[in-house]
Amino acid sequence: MLTVRAPATSANLGSGFDVFGVALGTPADVVRVERASRTTITVTGAGSQYIPEDPAKNTVGAVAEALDAPARIRIDKGVRPSSGLGSSAASAAAAAVALNELYDRGRSRAELVPVAAEGEALVSGEAHADNVAPSLLGGFTVVTDDGVTHVDASVPVVACLPEISVSTRDARGVVPDTASMDEVVDTVGNAATLTVGMTRDDPVLVGSGMADEIVTPERTKLIDGYESVREAALEAGATGVTVSGAGPGMLAVCHRRDQRAIASAMVDAFDAAGVESRAYQTAVGEGATLYRDGA
Ligand SMILES: Nc1ncnc2c1ncn2[C@@H]1O[C@H](COP(=O)(O)OP(=O)(O)OP(=O)(O)O)[C@@H](O)[C@H]1O
Numbered sequence: 001m002l003t004v005r006a007p008a009t010s011a012n013l014g015s016g017f018d019v020f021g022v023a024l025g026t027p028a029d030v031v032r033v034e035r036a037s038r039t040t041i042t043v044t045g046a047g048s049q050y051i052p053e054d055p056a057k058n059t060v061g062a063v064a065e066a067l068d069a070p071a072r073i074r075i076d077k078g079v080r081p082s083s084g085l086g087s088s089a090a091s092a093a094a095a096a097v098a099l100n101e102l103y104d105r106g107r108s109r110a111e112l113v114p115v116a117a118e119g120e121a122l123v124s125g126e127a128h129a130d131n132v133a134p135s136l137l138g139g140f141t142v143v144t145d146d147g148v149t150h151v152d153a154s155v156p157v158v159a160c161l162p163e164i165s166v167s168t169r170d171a172r173g174v175v176p177d178t179a180s181m182d183e184v185v186d187t188v189g190n191a192a193t194l195t196v197g198m199t200r201d202d203p204v205l206v207g208s209g210m211a212d213e214i215v216t217p218e219r220t221k222l223i224d225g226y227e228s229v230r231e232a233a234l235e236a237g238a239t240g241v242t243v244s245g246a247g248p249g250m251l252a253v254c255h256r257r258d259q260r261a262i263a264s265a266m267v268d269a270f271d272a273a274g275v276e277s278r279a280y281q282t283a284v285g286e287g288a289t290l291y292r293d294g295a
């Protein structure tokens, strides 16, 4: 038996829609695999009641198919589905690493990115790789049509997850078709600032580089309490706040010293808006980790 832990991720980071992603230290999915003649899936843990065990409908089933690697697969969900924290991607990334090893397929982590993205195509209609790439590689990733660029990074963040559901499919429906040249110029500037910030582990540059006036304003309308939670996080010291992935999760970047105050300010502000939430005080961290024989 092989066990893989693959982390939650936060995609977009505001200015990098469908391009940027980061791995988070917590939460994570744990996937266990054993060889079998046909693929079977069992799911336990956070939100497991909403996740299909039919291999034709689960992201790990698509990965097993893509690697021609039938297996008995057990998923322990730490990342709640429809969270904006790359739940479907964490399972897919973990399965890709585990099945690649189980069947000696010899693919590198970068080569597993399009394989794991097959799972994303299954649930959202598009094989976007901005969550599976950081879950596989860790750190900060830049996904383009030409491939994946990756740098290790370590920036403190608070990921706050409200008890509401926004599906990626719905959140993609509100993305505008066009942007003005002014908006594009601003976004390029912000994305460049953020990228430099990641290479320097600088939460101020990363936070300010997350600003985005094209996609994020449309998506915040799907998240009850977004504006008040954002303001509360900034008042508590966050250097930048945005929607995590397609939402409803929110991501605040910060200095380590402010993390606890920001987490509690965000949960309190959601509470005042009538929404329960939980906050993860974590940091940009490592990609999927493989354990042999459950070790
Ligand atoms: N292994 C899996 N883990 C989680 N969700 C899965 C899995 N397989 C299929 N799904 C389905 O995928 C959907 C959740 O995926 P979705 O992309 O909407 O959320 P997310 O992965 O948390 O978000 P985001 O990509 O915005 O960070 C749910 O409908 C869920 O049933």
Ligand SMILES: N[C@@H](CCO)C(=O)O
Binding pocket: 011, 012, 017, 018, 019, 128, 130, 131, 168, 171, 172, 245, 246
């Ligand atoms: N880039 C994707 C990530 C969600 O899976 C989106 O924002 O729609």
